[in-house]
Amino acid sequence: MNYLMILTIIGKVLCVEAVFMLPPMVISLCLGEYGAASALVLSAAAAVIAGLPLSMIKPPKRDIFARDGLVTVGAAWVFVSVFGALPFFFSGAIPGFVDSLFESASGFTTTGATVLAEIESLPKGILFWRCFTHWLGGMGVLVFLMILNPLTAKNSGENMHLLRAESPGIRTSKLVPRMKDSATILYLIYIGMTLLQVIMLLFGGESVYDSVCIAMSTAGTGGFSAYNDSMASFSSYTQWVTTVFMLLFSINFSIWFMLLLGQWRRALSNGELRTFLLIVAGAVGLLMFSTRGMFSGIGESFRVCAFNTASIISTTGYCTVDFDLWPEFARMLMVMLMMIGACAGSTGGGAKVIRIKLLIKIIHRSIHNAFNPNKVNLIHEDGEIIDDRTVSSVNSYFLIYFTIIALVSLLVSLDGFSFESSFSAVVSCINNVGPGLGAVGAVRNYGGFSVFSKLLLTLTMITGRLELYPILVFLVPSVWKK
């Protein structure tokens, strides 16, 4: 393993993180929150002190292979979360370090699960940092680094291992031949869409601060809000804009790239996109049916159900109502939507629509093979045959995914919360949603869990964001062997 190279990359990531602490600091200074501003300066300084010497290392070999790529990304995310927790801790916004770490990891992984009951009284700069972590984590910190400079040997394709480990999806591919250009295009689309949302929110009369916070939180499909009641008190126009953008950010960014290139037909015929839209439409319909009579009029019912569907399937986790009070069917449906998640290559979490789609096709095939063993049964998607390697990677993904959910639920249940609460908390964390059911329901928070459970859930969130392997490799002893 190329330890020196891994350390350099982590060093660079920390330096970038320090730079990103400056905008919230400026906001704090402008608003006269000197405590928060000094906490942010201190945190940035800590990140620079740790990161700068590491980034100065000149590794003799610059090769990165698949294993180094996974370890780099996993370690980088843990470090980013740790240093991202410092502003919360130093400013006293969140007194305990474990709580701060939970909040920071929840931010970067775009989960949006919080330990805080009272949010509005916190300094605005800290709340901005909270939403900013969503925005950074949504597209990925290492992807951002790739724009600045190639990480590995000049023009080699090894950055691909990093991109693949950080970006969600079954087969991450570049948009254009060169990695740097691909990363730049991704971020440009991301920034463009975020700005578009900001403008539309401003148009609806929201303040600049609120608009930017909501947009960043939506763009990363995170779900942190600057208000205690999440999105409930915002106007229905703002809620609609957010609904639409939550869905837009859950769509594979390569589709936005195709649209930019004018390839409408190719973009719209994408199988994953169609399935995603179908699931969203179906879920909204079923929720409206299940919650009939709870809202005044069909218009409100449609708005609430659309908002919550978009919020959960995009794994954002904004709330306008306490869906925990809904009928059992609707609550179950919400948990299902959490597991499905967004499209591959988006900023959303979850298992990803494409994996669910392939899973259903795999199930279909194995049933067919049971009664017709000799039939040649290939799995197609978007006109291409899915090879056996991808099929088995989907299988093992779900195997590991459910194993983790089972194990972590078991450990979290030590805290004595109900089955529903423990289980939904784990499902919510691994899929980077935020709210769950019961004790972690839409209007509650994760503050009641023990330190052990919080650390475990922190790790679960990062594991879920990086799609399992970059964190799991740390548990395999042979990774550390030559």
Add this chain to the structure above:
Amino acid sequence: MKIVIIGGDRVGTAIASQLTVEGHDITVIDSSSQVVDRISDSLDCMAIHGGGAEKSVMMQAGVDKADLIIACTGEDELNLLCCVFAKKLGCGGAIARVRTPEYVEQVYELKDDFGLSMIINPELNAAEEMFRLLEIPGVLRRDTFAKGKVEIVEVLVDPGDVLDGFPLSDWGKKIRCRALVCVVRRGEETIIPDGRFVFKPGDKVYICAPATEIVRMLRATGEYRRKARDIMLIGGSRPVEYLVPMLLKSGAHVKIIEPDRANAEHFAEHFPEISVICADGSSEMVLREEHAEEMDAVATLTNRDEENLILSMYIASLGVPQVLTMVDHIGFSELFSRPENRIISPKQLCASAIISYVRARQNSGGSAVVTLHHIADGHAEALEFEVTSAFLGAGHTLRNLKRKQDILIACINRGGKVIIPGGNDTIEAGDTVIVVARSGRKLLDLNDIMEDE
């Protein structure tokens, strides 16, 4: 430039990796998904799975908007089809790999009909390279410029040679022929030498001279060796097909050892003047029986790199003065690249040819690159430029020309006259000049050699 490469096997990968280093946008198409995975993992380029001649795949790769397509799969017919079709879709230029000896000549004739900008034939390149080395055995490498009028040759300084301990300041007085020392490679160091430089044993010296002066220059420096007359070729791979006629024309005696009966008979039928031995060239017995040790030169040309390398080491140990080894996988060849054992890599030669073509195309406005050769183990480049009126330094004497550091004007070719320049010479529009620079400078235009104002 946006370049699409069809075929990701060894030749395609070598070309793609060189071109990505040069900073081009590369898309590789291959029909094997393993190859696609390997390429997208190891190179900073896009790899697409599919048939290279299929329209949908070509469109996905953006052939219609590409500046150049390079078809280098193993199948000539497919390559030609790809190129013809890509041109039809609107691709800027097309390069096809054509290597079947039987009809390669015909394809050259049809080059314009197919719309090809260039035809690459790695095996022919390798054969030409080997032939040039066999012609003048004293040199390790020969790179030609100005349509063959000028060459840069690589010479190794052995202990006790004339050049051992020779100060470069004496070059003009003692060597007395028109030649210029461009680059010296000493261990891991690449030196662009000046008057204070003194040669040491083990130096690899790169000397630029008119083709007609090469032999005189080698005689003067004591590096000249008699031209090889008795040549043994072990293995009957494709380059042999091209190499044998060249050798026969120069009057050499050629002996081929080829284990495959049908192949051996094929050579015997086509080249009745040579002796073809049907035996396993990797057997020590056979080599002794055929008196390999008495040969002036031996080339190992089987299809297996390992066999070639081992055989060449053995033959060099017999004291054969010149041994050439064909190696396709370039990976470990540095280990074996010794003066007595020269490595010829068809795909590397072919990749260099394409790079020089691409650089020339990149710059169609100013002074274009005509030829490009990598010298000093790839640590320096020798580029031939066509000087146009766009060159800012035209008319200035070289002494007054503000050049970037470590850039050498090795040769000026004016209307067929080769000038090895001194401080009072000038570069004029219409000349071609050969510039030597360290690698990584990425010279695209002759103006790039000038000091930035």
